[in-house]
Each structure stands twice: as structure tokens, then as C-alpha cells.
Amino acid sequence: MTTVDVLVPFYGDAALLREAVTSVLAQDDPNWRLTVVDDGGAEDVRPWFATVDDERVRYLRNPRNLGLTGNFNRCLDLVELDLAVLMGCDDRMLPNYVRTVRAAHAADPEAGIIQPGVRVIGPDGRPARTLVDEVKRRIYAPRGRVTLGGEDLAVSLLRGDWLYFPSLAWRADVLTSVRFRRDLRVIQDLALLMELVLRGVRLVVDDTPCFEYRRHGASESSATAFDGSRFTEAGEFFAATADRLTRHGWPRAARVARRHVSSRIFALTMLPRAVRQGAGMRALVRHALGRR
Structure with missing residues (x-):
């Protein structure tokens, strides 16, 4: 049975992290495991995790600060299950996320990446609209359920990166075959994706809304x-x-x-x-x- 490894690299707002974790706990499909990797956030969140009574949840704190890229690569080392998600520590899953990506994987098990439907929220957690997201949705993103690969996928992503990286579900063997580049600060996601596209990895789009991506001005x-x-x-x-x-x-x-x-x-x-x-x-x- 396909199980989803949800990995959350954390360094930031403890309240938003609790929202993210709570959204995973609320999944209507129980086939998941959550790992939070704390890279030394300003607030100690260990006491809160001690109150989470669910054996599928584990909290790890790095013995030393690894930085953004280092912590992402640490998460890659912890992937063990069939599908993996590198979820943002300020994002939220809707209750149908795990069910949606498992169904997409079952329909096309050879595809290496799944992009489910995403809603954009603001810092306050309410629905938000930005120019960037409207351009992604109206101009660059494909509609409906579609599979892309090869040069067509490369062209699509390079015209405008319409993916929401923290919402992606990956076949574990595909994700763990690469690493985030330490020489990049903010374009690591596209660099990693292009590496996989060049290796022949295909992407499935299922626009069923099941993830909330938080857009705010405090990001890197x-x-x-x-x-x-x-x-x-x-x-x-x-x-x-x-x-x-x-x-x-x-x-x-x-x-x-x-x-x-x-x-x-x-x-x-x-x-x-x-x-x-x-x-x-x-x-x-x-x-x-x-x-x-």
C-alpha cells in the first residue's frame, strides 16, 4: 500500500508550523507519516510535539544549524516510504491531500512527480490573489489532468515555473536521486526539477484542490x-x-x-x-x- 512521507524542514514561525502539522493530522486518508526537521528555529517547539499523540509523527532537531539548503538535503536523507512531500512549514494541506496524490500515483505509477491543485493563502491564512499566482494559473499552468515529460515539460517550466514546490508529491526513488544545490539561494527548486526532466522524469497534474500555499513577503x-x-x-x-x-x-x-x-x-x-x-x-x- 502506497504511503506518503511528509517531510517539513522547519526554521521560522512556530504558530504556522503548528497549523501545518495540524493539517496533516486532519487527513482523511491515514496512509502518511510526518517528520519535522527543526534547524534551530527561534522558538523551541519540542514541548508542543510532546503533546502530539500520534505514532506517525516524529520530531527531529538538527544538532547544528545546516541552513536552508542543508536542511532540505537532510530531509531527503530521511525519505523511506513510497511517495514523499517536502512541505513548507507555513503551508497547509486540505484534508484530501494524501488521498488525492495517492490516487494520482495509482493512476500513473511511472510518473515521478505529482502536482495537485493548490489554493493560495496570505499571511493571515485567508484566500489571497497575487499577480504572480494569477499569471501562473491563467497563462502557464495546464488545466485538468495531464501528463508532461521530455522537452515539452522543459519548455513549459522554463516559460514560467507554474509549479508550487511545497505541494509536490514525488516518487521516493526519484526525489532521493538528486540533491539541492548549495550554490543557489532561491532557484534551487527549478534547478532540481530541470535535472530530473533531463533524466526523463515525467510529471502528472491533477488540479483537484487539496493544498494551501502561503504567500507572504517575508520569504527568502x-x-x-x-x-x-x-x-x-x-x-x-x-x-x-x-x-x-x-x-x-x-x-x-x-x-x-x-x-x-x-x-x-x-x-x-x-x-x-x-x-x-x-x-x-x-x-x-x-x-x-x-x-x-
Whole structure:
């Protein structure tokens, strides 16, 4: 029987972590195990976990701080079951999440990645709408139930990364075959995905809503977007990826990576705030113009 390994790398808000854990406990399918890996958050959450009376829940605290990428890779080392999820410590599952991804896996067991339906919430936990998410949903994301792979999947993700990484369910052998890159800060997820796509891994989309992704301005990706460093990293990643795709024999995907239009447009949307803050403008302009 397929069982889902839910791994939560934690460093942040203890109250939001409790919401995340509670949402896993509320699953209507019991075939899951939850592991929280604490990388030294500001607040000690061990006393709260001592009150959680469920043998499927385990709490681990790293003996030393590993940092964001290190803690994600630590979670990969702990995957043991059939499917795995690297859930954000401030996100929430709807009660049907485990049931939905298990059904998607049963329907296409050869697919390595499952993208279920996602709702976006704000810092207060209420439904939220942002320009980024509306563009993802209306322009880049496929609709209904679909399977993608090969160059078509590479082109789709490089045109605009429409996935919600913390909501993805992975075949365990696929996820544990890779590692997050320590030289990247905010584009690790796309880099890991492209590595797997190049290896022939296919992705299944099932748009049944079953996950709540929290969008807020305190994240690493938001901070680096406003200071421009995100786009310096992104430009270097897209250039290297374009070269690799050319060598791989995927010219369409290489062209999309080299142009990275959606990333450049996103940089333009950040310019007004950068002007007000007086920081990051040069990096944003260079990226928007496609200059490294």
C-alpha cells in the first residue's frame, strides 16, 4: 500500500508550523507519516510535539544549524516510504491531500512527480490573489489532468515555473536521486526539477484542490527579488541551462531558457519598489534587458 512521507524542514514561525502539522493530522486518508526537521528555529517547539499523540509523527532537531539548503538535503536523507512531500512549514494541506496524490500515483505509477491543485493563502491564512499566482494559473499552468515529460515539460517550466514546490508529491526513488544545490539561494527548486526532466522524469497534474500555499513577503525569495540578487542568480542559471539543453539536443527548450521572458518581466515589476528603496535597481534592469 502506497504511503506518503511528509517531510517539513522547519526554521521560522512556530504558530504556522503548528497549523501545518495540524493539517496533516486532519487527513482523511491515514496512509502518511510526518517528520519535522527543526534547524534551530527561534522558538523551541519540542514541548508542543510532546503533546502530539500520534505514532506517525516524529520530531527531529538538527544538532547544528545546516541552513536552508542543508536542511532540505537532510530531509531527503530521511525519505523511506513510497511517495514523499517536502512541505513548507507555513503551508497547509486540505484534508484530501494524501488521498488525492495517492490516487494520482495509482493512476500513473511511472510518473515521478505529482502536482495537485493548490489554493493560495496570505499571511493571515485567508484566500489571497497575487499577480504572480494569477499569471501562473491563467497563462502557464495546464488545466485538468495531464501528463508532461521530455522537452515539452522543459519548455513549459522554463516559460514560467507554474509549479508550487511545497505541494509536490514525488516518487521516493526519484526525489532521493538528486540533491539541492548549495550554490543557489532561491532557484534551487527549478534547478532540481530541470535535472530530473533531463533524466526523463515525467510529471502528472491533477488540479483537484487539496493544498494551501502561503504567500507572504517575508520569504527568502521575496527578499532577494526586491534587492535584485534573485535575478543575478536566475540569469546565470538560465544561461547555463540553455547551454546544457543545447548539448542535450532540446533546441526549443534552450531558446526558452536563453530568453527567460517571464523572469525578465517579473524583474520589471520589481523596479518601482527598488527605485523607492534605492537598492537593487542595476541588477533588476540588467536582468530585464537580458544582460548577464
